[in-house]
Amino acid sequence: MIDIPASLPRxxxxxSSASALxxxxxxxxxxxxxxxxxxxxxxxxxxxWKNPASVIVHSSxxxxxxxxxxxxxxxxxxxxxxxxxxxxxPDASIVADRDAWKITLQGVQRPRKLTVRDxxxxxxxxxxxxxxxSGNGRGFFPSKPSGTPWTVGAAGCVVWSGVxxxxxxxxxxxxxxxxxxxxxxxxxxxxxGIDPKTIMVERSVxxxxxxxxxxxxxxxxxxxxxxxxxxxxxxVPGYTGVNSIKYIKQLAFTAQExxxxxxxxxxxxxxxxxxxxxxxxxxxxxxxxxxxxxxxxESGPLREGWMQxxxxxxxxxxxxxxxxVSIDGGKNWQKARLVGPDLGKYAxxxxxxxxxxxxxxxxxxxxxxxxxxxxxxxxxVENQSGYNNTSWADHAVKVTVA
Numbered sequence: 001m002i003d004i005p006a007s008l009p010r011x012x013x014x015x016s017s018a019s020a021l022x023x024x025x026x027x028x029x030x031x032x033x034x035x036x037x038x039x040x041x042x043x044x045x046x047x048x049w050k051n052p053a054s055v056i057v058h059s060s061x062x063x064x065x066x067x068x069x070x071x072x073x074x075x076x077x078x079x080x081x082x083x084x085x086x087x088x089x090p091d092a093s094i095v096a097d098r099d100a101w102k103i104t105l106q107g108v109q110r111p112r113k114l115t116v117r118d119x120x121x122x123x124x125x126x127x128x129x130x131x132x133x134s135g136n137g138r139g140f141f142p143s144k145p146s147g148t149p150w151t152v153g154a155a156g157c158v159v160w161s162g163v164x165x166x167x168x169x170x171x172x173x174x175x176x177x178x179x180x181x182x183x184x185x186x187x188x189x190x191x192x193g194i195d196p197k198t199i200m201v202e203r204s205v206x207x208x209x210x211x212x213x214x215x216x217x218x219x220x221x222x223x224x225x226x227x228x229x230x231x232x233x234x235x236v237p238g239y240t241g242v243n244s245i246k247y248i249k250q251l252a253f254t255a256q257e258x259x260x261x262x263x264x265x266x267x268x269x270x271x272x273x274x275x276x277x278x279x280x281x282x283x284x285x286x287x288x289x290x291x292x293x294x295x296x297x298e299s300g301p302l303r304e305g306w307m308q309x310x311x312x313x314x315x316x317x318x319x320x321x322x323x324x325v326s327i328d329g330g331k332n333w334q335k336a337r338l339v340g341p342d343l344g345k346y347a348x349x350x351x352x353x354x355x356x357x358x359x360x361x362x363x364x365x366x367x368x369x370x371x372x373x374x375x376x377x378x379x380x381v382e383n384q385s386g387y388n389n390t391s392w393a394d395h396a397v398k399v400t401v402a
Contacts (some may be wrong), residue, residue: 045091047227054080056108056153061085064153067291068298074340074350076156077129081228084133084154086201086262087188089226090247098223098231103215107253109173110293116232119215124168127160127214127237129346130314134240134267134283137380137389143272145386152291152395157312157348160235162216162389165251169210179253182207184234187247203243203267204259205236205284207253212237212346214250238317239284239345240388242267257282270384283387284349286316288376290323290351290368291395303400304359309336312351315370319345322369325353329363329396330378336366357401365396 036053041057043050054069063083065076073317079274094101099117132155137397139149164378165182186201189198213396214235217224224230236243242262257263257278267283268276295302319342322334336351380391 026198027252035159044083044089045154046092046140046228047083047225048062049079050081050083050227051060051077051079053081058148061088062148062151064148065156066298067136067152067296069153070293070312072350074157074343074347075220076158078158078222078225078228081156081158081229082133082150082154084148084241085227086191086242087199090187090189092226094247095223095226095231098217101231103232103248104250104306105168105172105252106250107176108169109176112172114168115219115388118260119163119168119232120217121154122124122171123163124161125164125214126159126161127212127235127346128157128343129154129235129237130157130286130316130348131241131244131295132156132286134242134387135385137394138386138390140389140391140394141382141386142382143382143386145384147385148212152293154241157314157343159214159220159343160214160382161218162214162232162235163335165210165215165234169253175253178255180207181205181254181257182210182213182236182259183250183254184243184245184248185250185252186245187249197260199262200243200260201242201262202258203263204241204254204257205239205243209236209239215251233330236239240267240286243284267387269381269387271324271386272382274384286314286390287390288315288318288320288368288374289313289390290320290366290376290392292325292364292366292397294396295357295364295399296386297399301400302357304357304401306354306356308352308354309364310339310350312348312364313351313366313368314348315345315368315374317345318370318374320349320368321371321373323349324367324369325351325355325364326367327355327362327364330365330393332365332366359399359401361400363396363398365392 044060056064075253136154139151181204183204216235224301234245234248268280292311336353
């Protein structure tokens with residue numbers, strides 16, 4: 001029998017650290033504890049400083065955080081944070097003199113080029129936010145879409161510091177009339193001999209997103225690494241990671257969305273079997289989502305007794321209001337307790353529910369609700385590329401108690 005108390009204990013009983021969990025982690029949550037893990041790929045050169053015990057290297061541009069490595073703290077350490085680059089990182093020389101990096105501002109009354117040194121004098125703000133790849137959860141799609149088969153590890157909660165975009169716009173005289181979009185262009189080196197629009201990283205979001213956007217030079221208290229977009233990255237809280245442009249070299253306010261392929265045809269919610277086009281919804285705002293990080297099968301069979309069911313929840317553009325947990329695949333739900341400091345509406349919240357487990361098999365999952373009353377859905381939205389999977393059924397964890 002499962003004994004879940006109506007009144008939850010006040011003290012924090014989650015003692016397992018991220019490093020301890022990582023030490024017993026395996027390749028993904030879907031593997032059994034006795035399965036032999038494949039040989040690990042080496043970390044990309046630009047991210048060689050990451051902790052290999054905490055991540056899964058999919059390719060030279062895609063690195064996933066293991067579910068077991070998230071631990072019970074709010075902030076994701078940089079050496080465990082996922083990596084997703086659409087193009088290879090630029091040469092490391094661009095971070096040799098960070099303050100000299102230049103960005104062009106357009107679509108404002110007084111367009112100009114500014115260095116990071118200039119930006120530092122124009123304002124400062126810090127925001128904690130969930131950084132999540134649009135394809136996080138793709139690995140749960142039965143259709144097996146092309147692309148990295150992320151489960152939960154293409155996400156993290158990080159702290160960015162930089163100048164508010166709104167402060168820069170104000171200093172440059174405000175927006176020019178009719179500018180409806182904020183369009184960021186990345187500074188990756190493009191191959192010669194091809195149309196730049198076919199490969200460049202350039203994304204547009206509504207101009208209103210500049211209200212909380214940053215031009216960030218610091219992440220988790222350190223200069224933004226080359227792997228994560230340093231020396232300067234556009235940060236758009238509440239939006240999927242592809243919209244937070246790395247190595248940003250141009251920020252333009254425009255009347256129309258970018259016609260770069262990554263915007264016009266890429267990252268669209270395309271029906272299964274179809275091809276992306278501008279008429280389809282673009283992958284931009286995130287919505288309410290959660291998942292359980294422990295207990296999990298990476299630990300092997302679990303012992304009978306009390307366990308702390310814990311995980312993370314976030315609401316995209318909304319704060320999290322509450323989280324429910326089920327140990328029977330969604331047949332019955334119990335209210336979990338939010339724990340730890342509230343770092344703002346864009347950060348995720350840790351949740352916990354103590355439960356006593358008897359021997360048997362369980363399907364443990366969570367369901368979050370945001371401040372607007374939106375509830376995390378049971379089912380995913382089927383689409384060609386496996387984007388925006390918020391299904392609580394997909395994110396359930398199968399565990400065995402001995």
